[in-house]
Amino acid sequence: MSRLRIGLLTNPSAAHGAAQRTGRQVAHLLRIAGISVVELTASSAAVARARAMEVRETLTALVVVGGDGTVALGAEIVAHTAVRLGVVPAGSGNDFARALGLEETDVEASVRNLLHALSRPVVTIDAIELRADVEDGLSAGAPTIAVGNVSLGFDALVNARANSSRLSPRLRYTGGVMRELASFRPFPYWIEVDGGPREEIDASLMTLCSTGIFGGGMRLVPDARVDDGLLDLAIVSGLGRGGLVRFFPRVFRGTHTDLSVFSVRQVREIRLGLREPMLLRAFADGEPRSQLPVRARVLPGAVRILADLPHAEGRA
Structure with a gap:
């Protein structure tokens, strides 16, 4: 053999x-x-x-x-x-x-x-395909793959700042939050979910999740699953600077999910951009990707993983 x-x-x-x-x-x-x-x-x-x-x-x-x-x-x-x-x-x-x-x-x-x-036996997980969203027939370039989360808002700004820090993961993320807050204001998004109509949302945080964990242990979507063929779009809206300061510590504990400013919707595909001429780069699994607007979709079972999934024993 x-x-x-x-x-x-x-x-x-x-x-x-x-x-x-x-x-x-x-x-x-x-x-x-x-x-x-x-x-x-x-x-x-x-x-x-x-x-x-x-x-x-x-x-x-x-x-x-x-x-x-x-x-x-x-x-x-x-x-x-x-x-x-x-x-x-x-x-x-x-x-x-x-x-x-x-x-x-x-x-x-x-x-x-x-x-x-x-x-x-083989265990599979979903992946996230991410690409620049362009119109008029222009080339969008090759798509990239993520398996954790795609940061599309304030978390992307913090991610960019944290990548240059030599502190521990939690401290670098917390430090990034504090430094970015000085000039932050909510982003004016447009989104199209699963081919539906365009929606306009002003939000502080916009994260597309497969695992729901990022930033050195923040549990943004505690119930997210990596093998359900769906992505969780986490949105934080209606929070100013002071509210964000109080929000992030709760995310480490996973106790933010009952707040009215936080919502999650399950999606298979999404287009997302900004309604104003602003520059914002998406970050996926901690790495810089395309500038908005972007298009993302779930790739169900795309990756064969050498691991036992945490929830496997609880399956029906």
């Missing part, structure tokens, strides 16, 4: 460089287990992606070592293929890993879980 062949992609800059050591440890443990490891790590995401695409059809699985952005890169590589995605959390926030209950500090446990999942 031929040995299993696993591609290993490590983000060399994740966790300020500490992920490189984790990646070497993962490779060592996989080889001890008799796995053929194909090293795909590169100095840039583009080069790593190109390497992975060259050998993708020969792989049993692709294991990524890094944070949420690295997980999204891995999902983009394996989406709609038979290649399974394994995750060893080694980034700063690790919100996707947190949503799936994956070990964040124990590399040996992470590898054991990967090997165990390889011997079990």
Whole structure:
């Protein structure tokens, strides 16, 4: 019987460089287990992606070592293929890993879980396809993939600021909130949900969720599921600066869901832009993506994941 062949992609800059050591440890443990490891790590995401695409059809699985952005890169590589995605959390926030209950500090446990999942039936999760929304027949460019959340409002501004911080994930997000509040005002959105009529909404927060966890542990949509074929559009409206200051601490505890300013609607596809000539860039899984307007849709079961979903035992 031929040995299993696993591609290993490590983000060399994740966790300020500490992920490189984790990646070497993962490779060592996989080889001890008799796995053929194909090293795909590169100095840039583009080069790593190109390497992975060259050998993708020969792989049993692709294991990524890094944070949420690295997980999204891995999902983009394996989406709609038979290649399974394994995750060893080694980034700063690790919100996707947190949503799936994956070990964040124990590399040996992470590898054991990967090997165990390889011997079990295939588990699939949804992905989010995101692309620039253009009119008049202009090219929108290639779509990108996310598996956690797409930030489309104040959270996107905070994400951009937090990415340049060297503080802990929670502190960098909290610090970003405080600094962005100084000049913040709600955004004037237009949205079209599932092909329906255009709606106008003034909102502070607009986040498209699959996991519902972001910002180093904020539980924006605690009941979100990654395998239900739907996305949760979380909206916060009617809050000023002071209200946002009080709102975000509650999100870490998940106690904000009963507030009248917070709402969630389930969607399959959405177009979204701004009614005024403003610049706002979407962030997906912590990484910058297209400027608004954008179009996003759910890709049900697009990614085969090497993990047991937290709610699996409770299914009917």
